[in-house]
Amino acid sequence: MTHDPRALRNAFGAFLTGVTVVTTHNPAGEPIGFTANSFTSVSLDPPLLLVCLAKTSRNFETMTRTAGFAVNILSEAQKEVSNTFARPVEDRFAAVEWRVGPHGSPVFADVSAWFDCSMHEVVDAGDHVILIGRVEGFEDSGKAGLGYARGGYFSPAQSDRALVGAPDMPQQIGAVAERDGSVLLVEDGKGGLRLPSSDLAAGDGVGSFFAYLSTLSGLPVEPGLVYSIYEDTGEKRQHVVYRAALGEGETSALPLFPIDALPLDRVADPATRGILKRYAQESSLGNFGVYVGNQEKGRVHAQVGRG
Structure with a gap:
């Protein structure tokens, strides 16, 4: 053939x-x-x-x-x-x-x-x-x-929507923010936990989210690679989750949870639980991928570069 x-x-x-x-x-x-x-x-x-x-x-x-x-x-x-x-x-x-x-x-x-x-x-x-x-x-x-990809460059902390597409769909930016083997989770207002996230307002770049994350945690933040891009078909919203590293300093009252003992039973959102489960698995191997799909199914693409 x-x-x-x-x-x-x-x-x-x-x-x-x-x-x-x-x-x-x-x-x-x-x-x-x-x-x-x-x-x-x-x-x-x-x-x-x-x-x-x-x-x-x-x-x-x-x-x-x-x-x-x-x-x-x-x-x-x-x-x-x-x-x-x-x-x-x-x-x-x-x-x-x-x-x-x-x-x-x-x-x-x-x-x-x-x-x-x-x-x-x-x-x-x-x-x-x-x-x-x-x-x-x-x-x-x-x-x-x-x-x-496809003949063009992209950068992990790209400050426009070209990386993730869906310009007519509301976007929520989040992060798996790690320091010393622990991940930052925040209260979801219902007694559970979620990833730190915020809606991307018109005209904002993802830099505004990382500034928010630094204020929220009280720590310097180093943006990392995109970790998950998925559409919530029920909410009609696109979620973009990055990896991020939290710097040195005294943390705020927000808790950090060990990667090998994440309280998944307190995470109500199935998509977020899936992200955290995959992160725990990939952290143990030092080899991370990028998930692309919706809240129920998609594909993890291998990612060349450091773990």
Whole structure:
């Protein structure tokens, strides 16, 4: 069976990914790099990751013969870095601050995370090769990563409605806000608990919600990735739930509940219970996804990037 290559590429593009720049040095010692979103973790023991490279790439010979390479996961403020390394620019590295990593490949400043790897294996895969790297050093900055889907970028704390769509539907923004293995829950006014949330007023961006969350908790808040997007078909309302990290400081009177002992019996809303159950499961693995659907059924999409 044959497929139209463009249609197949568009279908592959429906998968939400992060954005990386893969780097190494050529035989002359010059840094080279290219933008890639075909990246994933492979193994913790041994620590392995992979990235795919087209056989038509001008970097093919260097990348398949190199002793190692680095993967730089771009942060949400680095769209231009992605664009620079996706184009045939003469001196791409002039556009970014970088240094030599512990295994010798270029690693970037201000990224979400970087991994400096030795070459573990090169696997032939049709019109691509799979570069499997063994992680020799890494750094996780805690910055939110840059997202990519269907040929366009999105950022986790995007302050408009383009990320989640449904411009004619009321939206409620919420967060699974965590600190030191515990999650913030608030009273629902009926003796139960719910996630902190607020309606998104006309003209507001999600930044206003995170400002509200900081005031509510009495703590600094670092916005994270989108965690759940669903439509409540009964309320005719779209819910967008983010992950968030609560900073240091004295908490307000609001309680924090341990992730491994969440009081789900006090959470009346089934959709919220489902979010919290999934969060507890994924926290134990350090591997989070994005739920898209309605309050009853949907799909969890894998999310490239830090857990």
